Amino acid sequence: MKNLLLAIFVLSFINITAQEYRIKRGETTDSLPIPGDSDKTYSLYLPRDYSPEKQWATIFVFDPQGRGTNTANLFRMAAEEQQYIVASANLDLKSQPIDSIIKSATSMVNGILQSLPVDPELVYSAGMGEGAQVSSALAHIYKNMAGVMAIGNSFVNPAYIDKTSPYMFIGAAGKKDYMVYEIEKYLKFYDDLNFPTEVHYFDGKEDEWPEAIVVSNAMTGFTLQAIRDGLRPNDASFVQQLFEKEMEYAESLRRTRNYYAAYEKLERMEEKYEGFGFEDTIENKMKEIKTIRGFRSQRSDFRQAISFEKEQQREYEYLLESDIRSVNFENIGWWAYQIDELEKLKEGSDIAKSNMAHRLVGYLDFLTKREYNTIMEVKVPIDVKIFISVLRTAINKNAPEAYLNIISLAAADGDQDTALLYLEDLLKTGYSDMESLYNIEGALDLQFTPEYNRIVKKYLGESKFFKDQEIK
Template sequence: MKRLLLTVLTVFTLSSIFAQEYRIIKGGVTDSLPIPYAGDDTYALYVPTDYTTEKEWPVIFVFDTKGRGANTANLFRTAAENQKYIVASSNFNLKSKPIDSIINTATAMMNSVLSSFPIKSELVYTAGMGEGAQVGSALPLIYKKMAGVMAVGNSFVNQDYLDKNNPYMFVGIAGDKDYMVYQMESYTKFYEDLDFTSDIYYFDGMENEWPSPAVISNAMTGFTLEAIKNGLRPKDEGFIQKLYDDEINFVESLRRTRKYFDAFEKLERMEEKYKDFGYEEDIEDKLKSLKKTDGFRQQRREFRQAVDFEKMQQEEYEYLLANDIMTVNFQNIGWWAYQVDELEKLKDGSSEAKTNMAFRLLGYLDFVTKREFDAIQKSTAPIENKIFISVLRTAINKNDPEAYLKIISLAGSDGDYETALLYLEDLLKTGYSDMESLYDIEGALDLRFSSEYNEIIKKYLGESKFYSENESKKEEN
């Protein structure tokens, strides 16, 4: 144990282009490394315990939406250690800057790592989640030798910009509860049709979530095996066996938790992945065994039924939403609220397929109504259209303050104080507590000085800016 600790805590010195020295931990995450020419932006770095400058290493650049570099690097840590990758994970928030600025910073981070470490130029990869997946999948436009992209929950895909002369491996990852799961499947199919090597993985999660280290490790195995097939990494039989055993253990964990259909799908993907390494018969035997397992056929049937119903519902929601927006049909708001309530009930059901479907449909409703909300608020549409989509948003996502604030603003500017006060109270019932913002709502200048407005705020927040108890008593008398 003592020897292991000494190994993990081994450090070495990295000299930057500014002649500064930084202590890099082997086998651990070193955080807040500066990115040259990128202001205060930094990244976190992981290098394996046996890192040496005597050989070249694969590297994976990771982009997290919120810039949680160290935390995200730790998700890749086990896979990076076992499969011998350097991990560089960004610390910059991807929602805080314009996309061109983010791409410039990401490129600067890549250049810094590529110039500071012995990286094998043909084994450069990116990974990202959400907006980070879009950034990571756009970087092959800049770094033409990119070997692979791992996209979690989203991706940037544009055939007009894709360089077919420099193909790379695309690995899509989607949560079973993420409404983007079918989009990720279509992205994977897009790359397959262009003869790019591609694969897809699933995990028990929602949108804007990273998968577990085990799922990340399985996905990175695809990069590693592809590099071995292409002669860019040595064909070590013992190493390949270890990769295979790790994935089989993952399949076994699914089987033991009675996720038979998930285990079956995973084995089917492994069949293609390991077809050149002599494991075909073993995988085929395991597939046959799973087919005979009690519960497998029922899970497969429930999954297919849920998918068929879900796709039908998505089409219906799109059609009905467009119609209700066009006709400004306030009477149908209750129907939409009923749909949400029914899906919420399904989330607690016993069928995993239906539960995941309910999560996805709720996410999909949230996405399409937010899309329409943003578009209408930016347009020159009449005020009733803007109020309608805002009210609909509160029925779909009861905890999103943006729509409540917009209703207060629109109703206040239109002199409809009763509606504004109603939605002010509904907003505060959700637990909203940003009092300053309540006194800075556009169009509600007169309203926010009223005793009614301030009494509601005081009722939920314990205080208000312009609440006068004496004035309130005068009005009552």
């Protein structure tokens, strides 16, 4: 026992850019410098039985907010069970230009390849949201990439795809994420190229990582493909363990009465484990689930929700374009009503409809934000800009840029009442950046008025101008 503990906690010494760092096996080490980018770092996880005597499969992970350690820990289960090194970037992808991000990501990959015993044929990347776009882009740069796991988003440039060197594409999306259909489009793109693909769904919404067991099940896709390609040994007992772990997840869905989700999971496993001798086991379990009372109704509910959702998406696109073109302020209330109704469905007991409502709210937010960003960048009449800004606040009550824009446009147009109304609405959302409230373009005269400062003081406890007694 003493020797076992010593083996688990033994220290590894790794030379990175001519410096030595103590890396504990079985633990995540944070803040390792990215070579050539010393102010940027990553987190590293080495499995407990890591040894420099052999080459290792390695996955590079990207989180939108740069939560390297937390994200690396999400991959620990898969790293231990399936023998992967995990390197997770501490890069805030939302606050940096894309060329800088790609440069840092590439430097991290090259640094690991040069300092650790990485198997060059077993290099993978994974990411969520903006991180999924980075991880997908890396496959265009590192030509030996074996696989990409894209959660909630992706990126592909067909011009840079080498059809003679296919890699595996694993797409994953939360059932409440409107991007689920975009992920399915990426999967079809790779399917059409005859690249190996796999899809995973989990109970989550946009900008959320799946739980560790879902990540582990997805990583199994990489591992099995490597076995098929002869890049990892075909160990029957090891594959059996992977299969049983995934079957346990399918069973957990069944036990929580997610019968249709369990059935779909088994359908995907049927293809995933083809050729490994588990066909009868999977088929029997699928037959068993189909006989459960409630399975057929869940399947029907799911199909109806999907059909209604796609119809609604088409209608929203048409009506939004029409309302923007006609600058129809009278229809703002209708859009707000749509959100209210969807919010009620989100809280309902019907899982299919609740997930659908989550996706539709996200889709409306995406549509209006896209139109908002486009309109703000072009020369159009002021009423068009005010309309799309007001619509944004109706769709997403926590979109500060739209409120600030209305204040700016209304003040510049001499409509102080509207500007003050949206100032108060903005502060009601909890917005507290006082400095920005006194740097709104076109609203300088308004910011000096007692009315403006009275509203700011009411919600923030202080204002920039006028003495307390003047704005009570």
